[in-house]
Amino acid sequence: MTTTPRRARAPRQSDVARLAGVSQSAVSRVIGGDTDAARIPEATVRRIQDAIKELGYVPNPTARKLRTGRNRLLGVHTFEAVFPRAREDFYFEFLLGIEERAEEIDHDLVLFTSTGGSDGRRRVYRDGVNRLNVADGAVLLGVAADRAELARLEADGYPFVHIGRREVPGTRITCVVPDYESAAAAIVDRLADLGHERIGYLRAGIEEESYADRRRGYESAVARRGLRDVSPASPGLEEGRLDAAWLDAVATGEVTAVVADAEWLAHPLADGLADRGLTVPRDVSVAVLEGVAPDAPVRWDCLQIPRREVGRLAIDTLVGMLDEPGEPVADVLVECVVVEGETVAAPPAGPSGDTRGSTV
Amino acid sequence: MTTTPRRARAPRQSDVARLAGVSQSAVSRVIGGDTDAARIPEATVRRIQDAIKELGYVPNPTARKLRTGRNRLLGVHTFEAVFPRAREDFYFEFLLGIEERAEEIDHDLVLFTSTGGSDGRRRVYRDGVNRLNVADGAVLLGVAADRAELARLEADGYPFVHIGRREVPGTRITCVVPDYESAAAAIVDRLADLGHERIGYLRAGIEEESYADRRRGYESAVARRGLRDVSPASPGLEEGRLDAAWLDAVATGEVTAVVADAEWLAHPLADGLADRGLTVPRDVSVAVLEGVAPDAPVRWDCLQIPRREVGRLAIDTLVGMLDEPGEPVADVLVECVVVEGETVAAPPAGPSGDTRGSTV
DNA sequence: ATTCTCTGCTCATACGTATGAGCAGCGACT
DNA sequence: AGTCGCTGCTCATACGTATGAGCAGAGAAT
Numbered sequence: 001m002t003t004t005p006r007r008a009r010a011p012r013q014s015d016v017a018r019l020a021g022v023s024q025s026a027v028s029r030v031i032g033g034d035t036d037a038a039r040i041p042e043a044t045v046r047r048i049q050d051a052i053k054e055l056g057y058v059p060n061p062t063a064r065k066l067r068t069g070r071n072r073l074l075g076v077h078t079f080e081a082v083f084p085r086a087r088e089d090f091y092f093e094f095l096l097g098i099e100e101r102a103e104e105i106d107h108d109l110v111l112f113t114s115t116g117g118s119d120g121r122r123r124v125y126r127d128g129v130n131r132l133n134v135a136d137g138a139v140l141l142g143v144a145a146d147r148a149e150l151a152r153l154e155a156d157g158y159p160f161v162h163i164g165r166r167e168v169p170g171t172r173i174t175c176v177v178p179d180y181e182s183a184a185a186a187i188v189d190r191l192a193d194l195g196h197e198r199i200g201y202l203r204a205g206i207e208e209e210s211y212a213d214r215r216r217g218y219e220s221a222v223a224r225r226g227l228r229d230v231s232p233a234s235p236g237l238e239e240g241r242l243d244a245a246w247l248d249a250v251a252t253g254e255v256t257a258v259v260a261d262a263e264w265l266a267h268p269l270a271d272g273l274a275d276r277g278l279t280v281p282r283d284v285s286v287a288v289l290e291g292v293a294p295d296a297p298v299r300w301d302c303l304q305i306p307r308r309e310v311g312r313l314a315i316d317t318l319v320g321m322l323d324e325p326g327e328p329v330a331d332v333l334v335e336c337v338v339v340e341g342e343t344v345a346a347p348p349a350g351p352s353g354d355t356r357g358s359t360v
Numbered sequence: 361m362t363t364t365p366r367r368a369r370a371p372r373q374s375d376v377a378r379l380a381g382v383s384q385s386a387v388s389r390v391i392g393g394d395t396d397a398a399r400i401p402e403a404t405v406r407r408i409q410d411a412i413k414e415l416g417y418v419p420n421p422t423a424r425k426l427r428t429g430r431n432r433l434l435g436v437h438t439f440e441a442v443f444p445r446a447r448e449d450f451y452f453e454f455l456l457g458i459e460e461r462a463e464e465i466d467h468d469l470v471l472f473t474s475t476g477g478s479d480g481r482r483r484v485y486r487d488g489v490n491r492l493n494v495a496d497g498a499v500l501l502g503v504a505a506d507r508a509e510l511a512r513l514e515a516d517g518y519p520f521v522h523i524g525r526r527e528v529p530g531t532r533i534t535c536v537v538p539d540y541e542s543a544a545a546a547i548v549d550r551l552a553d554l555g556h557e558r559i560g561y562l563r564a565g566i567e568e569e570s571y572a573d574r575r576r577g578y579e580s581a582v583a584r585r586g587l588r589d590v591s592p593a594s595p596g597l598e599e600g601r602l603d604a605a606w607l608d609a610v611a612t613g614e615v616t617a618v619v620a621d622a623e624w625l626a627h628p629l630a631d632g633l634a635d636r637g638l639t640v641p642r643d644v645s646v647a648v649l650e651g652v653a654p655d656a657p658v659r660w661d662c663l664q665i666p667r668r669e670v671g672r673l674a675i676d677t678l679v680g681m682l683d684e685p686g687e688p689v690a691d692v693l694v695e696c697v698v699v700e701g702e703t704v705a706a707p708p709a710g711p712s713g714d715t716r717g718s719t720v
Numbered sequence: 721a722t723t724c725t726c727t728g729c730t731c732a733t734a735c736g737t738a739t740g741a742g743c744a745g746c747g748a749c750t
Numbered sequence: 751a752g753t754c755g756c757t758g759c760t761c762a763t764a765c766g767t768a769t770g771a772g773c774a775g776a777g778a779a780t
Contacts, residue, residue, distance in 0.1 A: 014736080041758070133418065374766085385767095428768070429735085
């Protein structure tokens with residue numbers, strides 16, 4: 001049993017200094033490595049280093065943080081549990097990227113798991129205390145992100161980045177988001193290239209910031225390519241069914257291709273079309289503006305959200321903010337890959353169809 | 361745009377104090393809630409609280425940590441990436457429990473992801489700095505845990521708990537481990553109850569601390585029940601095949617049941633037995649001393665490692681150490697459930713078999 | 721009138737580090 | 751003899767909080 005006796009108190013720089021016969025600041029400088037600026041000769045440096053070894057001195061990160069304001073600690077705040085029940089969990093892939101990148105640039109991650117409230121909801125402020133403050137900055141993610149908390153965080157000047165677009169009036173928060181706008185436009189372009197002229201957009205009923213991006217991309221591409229937009233009047237689902245009148249219109253050939261906001265919209269769409277005797281993609285093409293699970297029953301034409309890359313870029317953006325405080329940071333767009341599936345084809349050469357608009 | 365102008369400097373207690381016309385310590389006491397001990401009347405408390413609200417004051421966790429030594433931050437150090445590629449990952453379930461429990465007791469988690477070294481290996485000490493120090497204590501896990509680092513950590517008096525047994529000579533490190541010993545004994549008991557009298561133990565070649573626990577449980581139960589142990593001379597696999605001589609002995613009825621250290625040993629075992637015309641469990645029973653993937657091709661009789669619970673207990677144990685520093689903490693054993701599968705049955709009533717030893 | 725007790729605070733310090741400013745000593749140069 | 755410049759450090763302070771000790775004043779008791 002040669003165990004070192006448990007030290008009552010960890011050695012500090014002043015202990016090292018005493019042993020080496022120098023001042024605490026000399027020790028600090030040697031550790032900080034600015035021996036040139038402080039003009040400490042090699043002999044003294046070695047003496048100090050020996051003392052450090054002998055005492056087993058280890059810098060105190062808390063004191064460092066207090067002094068310098070930096071920690072190499074990056075926060076991750078999710079509004080739900082971080083370790084997901086299912087690997088397919090929405091967050092999961094983001095976290096993979098976050099951890100990967102943090103490791104590469106030698107930072108540690110703080111997972112803010114404590115709820116603080118009795119309601120069990122995760123919040124940033126717990127009885128007025130910004131818990132994130134331990135970390136140099138934080139990456140926030142989660143659909144339920146409380147907008148008031150984000151505004152307060154921003155007002156407090158806390159450096160953070162949000163994964164996914166989140167807009168709060170009167171506040172400029174930095175987001176890292178998939179480039180839905182370009183991706184939506186690319187999908188419309190592809191449909192146009194194939195000869196489609198009349199297309200529709202099926203949106204989710206839920207109001208969400210990222211919807212605006214997709215919609216914008218869709219609309220600009222529709223205008224640019226001179227297409228006709230025939231979207232349903234009522235957005236999304238109604239009692240599990242889509243707008244019947246609009247589906248009937250699709251059946252009469254009013255629309256030859258549909259862009260759906262999400263996969264869960266595409267399935268009822270396909271059902272509704274099947275009810276009316278239409279087959280995808282022979283009669284109607286369908287593309288999905290969202291990543292699709294690899295084991296989905298239908299191989300949708302869709303776009304793939306680069307979640308891993310988004311996570312990585314969130315870290316880089318955050319660290320950029322820390323390095324250049326005060327500088328306003330623009331949102332970061334991450335390109336989406338358009339995946340070709342089995343649900344998009346050329347439009348049928350029906351009575352109402354001609355290929356005047358085709359660029360192929 | 362009514363955004364609060366970005367404060368150059370976050371307000372501190374002294375700012376609050378000035379506004380409320382009191383001293384900094386009064387503010388600290390009000391925040392700390394020990395207004396009784398400090399005899400601060402309600403009116404003053406309210407004045408201070410108003411000032412806190414007006415300035416949007418938020419305590420600085422770093423300063424707090426420096427002063428009190430506590431953070432409500434618990435470290436998690438894994439020697440590989442935390443967010444696993446596969447959900448079946450060994451660590452995964454532990455982390456689930458860790459996060460769950462940390463959330464319940466209102467602590468945050470620090471994920472030590474940084475490598476510090478150029479070799480890309482995750483280490484506790486990076487150029488002599490104990491990175492874990494930011495957190496109040498840490499849970500370590502990972503088969504590759506460097507023993508020297510553990511010893512140093514212990515010598516430094518850093519509070520930590522290791523998931524899985526890890527022994528370092530001359531050092532007493534606290535582990536939270538599945539109770540393999542009892543589980544192995546329970547499995548042997550079950551075999552004995554079924555009437556087996558001659559059994560063997562198939563161990564993994566890899567030297568590992570937890571092996572000792574299992575072996576101990578096995579041996580004590582074998583002795584207690586008066587069984588005969590006929591284990592192979594050579595442990596584990598050799599060139600992908602098990603000890604042939606021993607397998608032949610099993611084929612002649614020398615052994616009617618085998619306890620295997622791990623699932624990957626059980627498969628070649630079953631193959632070897634099949635080669636000799638034996639069927640599991642009709643001719644030979646096989647039990648596995650390790651959890652088995654739910655989608656395994658064979659429904660082994662095995663024991664289930666309560667990983668989630670181990671994670672939770674690791675947190676509790678760690679917090680206990682923080683609350684009572686100095687107290688030695690015994691290892692924590694977590695009971696394993698023995699799962700009945702389809703690979704254990706009563707021994708065949710062969711020429712060499714009698715039921716004298718059966719207690720059923 | 722003096723002492724005692726209680727209230728309502730304040731003072732001072734410690735936690736461990738980083739860093740700008742400065743100082744003593746020495747050799748060199750004018 | 752004076753001063754310039756360099757070396758090799760040290761001094762002092764700030765970061766923001768928590769806390770033991772103590773102090774001034776008011777009222778009560780003797």
